[in-house]
Amino acid sequence: SPSDPDLVERARAAKEKLGDKVFVLGHHYQRDEVIQFADVTGDSFKLARDAAAKPEAEYIVFCGVHFMAESADILTTDDQKVVLPDLAAGCSMADMATAEQVAECWDVLTEAGVAEQVVPVSYMNSSADIKAFTGKHGGTICTSSNAKRALDWAFEQGEKVLFLPDQHLGRNTAVRDMGMSLDDCVLYNPHKPNGGLTVEELRNAKMILWRGHCSVHGRFSLDSVNDVRERIPGVNVLVHPECKHEVVAAADYVGSTEYIINTLDAAPAGSKWAIGTELNLVRRVANAHPDKEIVFLDKTVCFCSTMNRIDLPHLVWTLESLAEGNLVNQIQVDKETESFAKLALERMLALP
Ligand code: 13P
Ligand code: SF4
Numbered sequence: 424s425p426s427d428p429d430l431v432e433r434a435r436a437a438k439e440k441l442g443d444k445v446f447v448l449g450h451h452y453q454r455d456e457v458i459q460f461a462d463v464t465g466d467s468f469k470l471a472r473d474a475a476a477k478p479e480a481e482y483i484v485f486c487g488v489h490f491m492a493e494s495a496d497i498l499t500t501d502d503q504k505v506v507l508p509d510l511a512a513g514c515s516m517a518d519m520a521t522a523e524q525v526a527e528c529w530d531v532l533t534e535a536g537v538a539e540q541v542v543p544v545s546y547m548n549s550s551a552d553i554k555a556f557t558g559k560h561g562g563t564i565c566t567s568s569n570a571k572r573a574l575d576w577a578f579e580q581g582e583k584v585l586f587l588p589d590q591h592l593g594r595n596t597a598v599r600d601m602g603m604s605l606d607d608c609v610l611y612n613p614h615k616p617n618g619g620l621t622v623e624e625l626r627n628a629k630m631i632l633w634r635g636h637c638s639v640h641g642r643f644s645l646d647s648v649n650d651v652r653e654r655i656p657g658v659n660v661l662v663h664p665e666c667k668h669e670v671v672a673a674a675d676y677v678g679s680t681e682y683i684i685n686t687l688d689a690a691p692a693g694s695k696w697a698i699g700t701e702l703n704l705v706r707r708v709a710n711a712h713p714d715k716e717i718v719f720l721d722k723t724v725c726f727c728s729t730m731n732r733i734d735l736p737h738l739v740w741t742l743e744s745l746a747e748g749n750l751v752n753q754i755q756v757d758k759e760t761e762s763f764a765k766l767a768l769e770r771m772l773a774l775p
Contacts, residue, residue: 448462448484449486455706486508511729521550545562558764558770567678567682571601583631586633655697
């Protein structure tokens with residue numbers, strides 16, 4: 424538990440023993456009890472970039488979810504070992520696009536005669552296999568902090584984008600940031616023949632959105648926004664772009680977890696905020712700013728259950744194992760997948 428002084432002391436001692444051999448990364452959705460031991464915290468873009476910032480560290484302990492640890496493995500040197508404190512920390516959205524489904528989708532696009540015009544853009548929240556598919560087909564990775572720049576780049580390369588796997592980030596970026604209309608977007612359902620789309624629909628679409636979503640952000644609704652505006656007059660609504668389109672359209676500010684933190688840091692004392700993202704982060708920023716009124720956008724509690732799997736006992740076990748020379752829970756992407764996935768990740772890192 425967060426207040427267990429014995430565990431806190433054990434984590435501190437193991438980390439001290441490891442010294443420069445270990446570099447601990449913490450995503451903003453991690454628990455406070457874990458975040459206190461992170462050498463760096465960030466959104467998924469910042470953590471992907473920072474993972475490679477310490478080539479002298481033998482162990483990268485990634486306090487986040489599986490796809491983030493995979494990306495860190497791809498972007499670090501062969502000598503560095505990336506460790507995920509609980510192997511069950513996955514992401515339900517990333518699981519919504521499998522390599523087989525995406526290969527089948529590409530066949531559908533090929534048969535419809537549109538594949539040559541399509542550039543894949545895959546959200547960071549995807550498996551290394553999907554990133555490799557993206558790299559192989561000339562596409563890029565994006566995160567919530569650079570999705571517009573990724574789409575700008577993609578539409579310089581081709582006429583259509585296949586956006587994987589988060590339909591909401593794809594739609595929100597296309598409509599809110601790129602000036603497209605909802606009619607420019609079609610939804611590809613991997614569970615239906617031909618994605619549930621006609622050849623005509625595929626030919627007319629600019630954005631082909633994969634039918635994936637985040638179940639945590641999916642819980643915010645237009646009612647949540649309307650209710651909070653009624654309850655707290657003058658409130659600023661700030662949400663993550665994984666929220667549904669109608670929620671994002673009704674919000675005042677939209678951005679990544681790092682953007683949310685920076686916006687609240689810069690907000691004047693006395694200002695009022697309702698935040699639509701995971702609850703560990705919302706509680707932490709609320710505690711950090713007692714001079715501002717910061718509330719959760721919905722009334723129901725909503726943690727990301729897989730992010731929450733990384734807790735202090737798992738971190739202590741990981742650090743103590745590494746300190747004793749036992750490599751545990753290593754995340755390792757195979758060489759072939761890594762080389763194509765790296766292409767796609769490097770295109771993202773090179774975006775203007
Ligand atoms: P960020 O890149 O904004 O940190 O988002 C990661 C994520 O998983 C949100 O659900
Ligand atoms: Fe995945 Fe959603 Fe959790 Fe982010 S909040 S890691 S998208 S399940």
